[in-house]
Amino acid sequence: MDNASTPGGDPPKFNNLFCWEPIWFKVEDELFCVPRSGFTAASDLVFTDAFQLPSGTAELEAGRDKSHPIDLPDLKKVDFESLLKVMYPIPSMFIAKEGIKLDLKKEEWMSVLKLTTIWKMDKLRNHAIECLSKTDLAMSAMEKLQLAKEYRVGGWFKEGIKALVQKSPLEVDDLGALVGWDCAAHIFAIREHDAKRPHHCAEGNGVQWLRFQTIRCASCKTTEPLYKTTSQNCRYCGIGSAITDLTFTYGGGTPGSELVLGWSSIICVRDQCRQYALHNANVVCTSCKVNASSTGQIRVYIEPTVDMLIEKYFGDEIKQY
Ligand SMILES: [Zn+2]
Ligand SMILES: [Zn+2]
Ligand SMILES: [Zn+2]
Structure with a gap:
């Protein structure tokens, strides 16, 4: 004979997965009712803190039935409903041909992001961020x-x-x-x-960008520019530029750092030229007085990336x- 059906025997047990206590909320002019466990499990905040409930009997009663809903006066129905769609999906919303997929609009995911941030529901928040980051919900940069x-x-x-x-x-x-x-x-x-x-220096292609203004003495650590001229010609194509505009490329080095190079290793940016641009010039460092032509070397700064x-x-x- 089955024990549970015996009068005076053990009362039936609660199923681990499906024995939901309801929780009632009031947002604007509507009542919402969902399983309570979803809210207690999703947030790092203690339940009573998240909803700023008073302690004592009022807390025990809060949300237990429709005459004692938890009032959320600052919220909009549309935001709350979007969050509930993610927390408690209804089969008709997510059973698609390709499997299980929650089909929320961009605005709805934004509502989810908003409320999960307030209530510190980290997993759901990360999920909303992930979904909003997908290209089909593309956001403008602004x-x-x-x-x-x-x-x-x-x-x-x-x-x-x-x-x-x-x-x-x-x-x-x-x-x-x-x-x-x-x-x-x-x-x-x-x-x-x-x-x-220079367009030759697209990110990740290994071609680095450097500027004439940041060419310095390789024999000391001065921050002064090596050249005191106001313009400079490419030694190959002969075309000159004001030194403030003059840039080169170099096939190595790390963006945002300095590098010591031979004179003749930096390249003219003109598409028609792309040859070694500098002569071994007879310039004396104002700081250490070494003539740069005697070492044959210069110190350059590889321009930083946008990320840097x-x-x-x-x-x-x-x-x-
Ligand atoms: Zn040139
Ligand atoms: Zn070009
Ligand atoms: Zn020097």
Whole structure:
């Protein structure tokens, strides 16, 4: 005879997976009811802290039935409903041909991001970030940067800045209003730098960019430029440039660092030339008085990548996210 059905025997056990206690919420003018366990499991916050519940009997009653819903007065229905769609998906929403797939719109994922950030639901938050990062929900660079600042998403902050650095044209007023003038000024500084990068020096192809202005003495550590001239000609094509505009390429070295080279190893950026550009010039270092032609060497600075400049200007901010 079955023990559970014996009068006076052990009461039935609760199933581990499916014995849901309800929790009731009130948002705007609507009641919502879902399994309580979803909320207690998803957040790092203690349940009562997340919903700022009073302690004592009021806490015990809170959300237990429809006459005692947990009131969430600052929330919008649309945001809350989007979060619930992810926490408690309904089969008709996610059983697709290609398997199980949650089909939320971009705005709905943004709602999920917003609430999971407030309630420290880390797993769900990361999932929302992942979904919003997919190309089919593509965000504009401005949108990405705005959301990155609002919801502290370091990856988006970097990506947003990088996209803005490479985007043309960029409205300074729009950008300043969105991210603040200090941040906007740094973005424009990175843009201005990158605009001078020779097209031969695309990221990752090993061809580095260096500028005439940063050629220095190889015999000492001075930061003074080696050349005191105001313009310089390429020794091969003979075309001259103001030294402030004159740039070269070099097939090695690490961006953002210095390197000692032979005179004749840096290359003219003109497509029609692409030959070794400098003579072994008779120039004396103002600091150590060594004549550079006697060593045959110069010290150059390999220009930094966009990522390095983003790190330089925004690294501290990204670290805080
Ligand atoms: Zn040339
Ligand atoms: Zn070209
Ligand atoms: Zn020197």
